[in-house]
Amino acid sequence: MDARETNPRAAIARAHRVVVKIGSSSLTGPDGRLSIGHLSALVNVIAERKKQGSEVVLVSSGAIAAGMVPLGLTARPKDLATAQAAASVGQGLLVARYAEEFAWHGIRVGQVLLTAEDTVRRHHYRNAQRAIERLLALGIVPIINENDAVATEEIRFGDNDRLAALVSHIVRADAMVLLTDVDGLYDGPPRRPGAKRIPVVNSFAEISDVEVTTKGSSVGTGGMVSKLESVRIATSTGIPVVLTLASNVSAALRGEDVGTWFSVSGKRMTRRRLWLAFAAKTRGRLIVDDGAARAVQGGLASLLPAGVTSVDGEFEANDPVEVVDLAGNVIARGLVAYGSDEIPALLGHNTSALKERHGDGYDRAIIHRDDLVVSRRPRKTK
Structure with a gap:
C-alpha cells in the first residue's frame, strides 16, 4: 500500500508551500519578554525547510508581547489604545529579530501587516494575495501579523489563528502548522489526570464531545476554541493542519507523530467563495x-x-x-x-x-x- 495512504502526515513532509503560525506564548519566556532562543529555534527549522525547496509563510504573534517590556508593562494591556502602542513598539523589534536570525541563513524576510478589513474588502484581499505571492516568488519569507497598531475592536481578527487559516487560503498553501504551548488536542483538559492526546482527527464529528477551553495564555489571545475554529476553516476547504508544541515544529514538518493531525474534510474553495464564506463582513x-x-x-x-x-x-x-x-x-x-x-x-x-x-x-x-x-x-x- 502507498505510504501516502497509510500515513496522512506524509502530506506535510512533501508539501511545497506551508503556512506556520506561532503564538505569543511560544515566543516569550515566563517573564513575558521576547525569547530570542525560542525565536531562533523556529527560524532554524524554517530556514532548513526552505533550503529543501519549500516555500514557508510565517504568521507570527508577539508584537504586543515584545512591546511590553520597553513600555514598562508587566501584563498584557487590556485597553485598546495601550495595546496599539505596545504593538507599534513591539512589531519593529519582533521583525528586526526575525530579520537578524534569518540573515544568518542568507534568507531575507518581508513584513506584511493585515487587518480584517484586508480580507473583508475584495480589492484589499486581492492586493494582499498579490503581495504575498510576489514575496514568495522573490525567495523571501513573508512574516505576517495582524496590524494591531491600527486595528479597532470592530475590524480586528481577535487572534492570529483565524488569520493563519485565511492566509493559508490566500496563498493556496498545501498545509498549515499551528504552534502553541499544548502538544495537540486532548480528549479532555490536558492537566486532567488520564487525559490523552488525540493523534489524528478525520472529521469534527469525532471530537464533538471533547471539552475545550476558550482561555489563552497571559500574553496571547487565542485558546483551543480559537485554534479549532482555525482548523475547521482550513480543513473544510482543502488544507490539512497539524497542531502541536512550538518545540515540535521540526518533527511536525517531517510528518512525525507529534501533536494532532487534522485531515481534510472538504474540497478547496475558490478564493472568491472563501472570501464570501469566511472573510466577508x-x-x-x-x-x-x-x-x-x-x-x-x-x-x-x-x-x-x-x-x-x-x-x-x-x-x-x-x-x-x-x-x-x-x-x-x-x-x-x-x-x-x-x-x-x-x-x-x-x-x-x-x-x-x-x-x-x-x-x-x-x-x-x-x-x-x-x-x-x-x-x-x-x-x-x-
Whole structure:
C-alpha cells in the first residue's frame, strides 16, 4: 500500500508551500519578554525547510508581547489604545529579530501587516494575495501579523489563528502548522489526570464531545476554541493542519507523530467563495421560510423572492449578507442582487409576476446560487 495512504502526515513532509503560525506564548519566556532562543529555534527549522525547496509563510504573534517590556508593562494591556502602542513598539523589534536570525541563513524576510478589513474588502484581499505571492516568488519569507497598531475592536481578527487559516487560503498553501504551548488536542483538559492526546482527527464529528477551553495564555489571545475554529476553516476547504508544541515544529514538518493531525474534510474553495464564506463582513440578513431554507441548504438552488419573509439591516446590491431560517440559524452567506430598500416590495412574489409588474431585471434571484455559500454548521444569529 502507498505510504501516502497509510500515513496522512506524509502530506506535510512533501508539501511545497506551508503556512506556520506561532503564538505569543511560544515566543516569550515566563517573564513575558521576547525569547530570542525560542525565536531562533523556529527560524532554524524554517530556514532548513526552505533550503529543501519549500516555500514557508510565517504568521507570527508577539508584537504586543515584545512591546511590553520597553513600555514598562508587566501584563498584557487590556485597553485598546495601550495595546496599539505596545504593538507599534513591539512589531519593529519582533521583525528586526526575525530579520537578524534569518540573515544568518542568507534568507531575507518581508513584513506584511493585515487587518480584517484586508480580507473583508475584495480589492484589499486581492492586493494582499498579490503581495504575498510576489514575496514568495522573490525567495523571501513573508512574516505576517495582524496590524494591531491600527486595528479597532470592530475590524480586528481577535487572534492570529483565524488569520493563519485565511492566509493559508490566500496563498493556496498545501498545509498549515499551528504552534502553541499544548502538544495537540486532548480528549479532555490536558492537566486532567488520564487525559490523552488525540493523534489524528478525520472529521469534527469525532471530537464533538471533547471539552475545550476558550482561555489563552497571559500574553496571547487565542485558546483551543480559537485554534479549532482555525482548523475547521482550513480543513473544510482543502488544507490539512497539524497542531502541536512550538518545540515540535521540526518533527511536525517531517510528518512525525507529534501533536494532532487534522485531515481534510472538504474540497478547496475558490478564493472568491472563501472570501464570501469566511472573510466577508456581512451587511445585513435575509430571513427565509422553511421551503427556501431547504432549497438553499441543498446547494443547488438560488434564493428567490418568494422564499424571503423579511429583511434585516441596510445594504446595497452586491453586498454580502447572511441567509437566516425561521429558527434564527445562519444557513448561508451570499451576494445579494438588490438593495435592502428594494427587497420588501419583492417579498412573497415569484419571478415571473415580478417581471410582469416591474419589467426586465426583476425576474432575477435575490441571491444567485453561484453567489451562495451554504454554512456547514448552521449557527444562531447574535
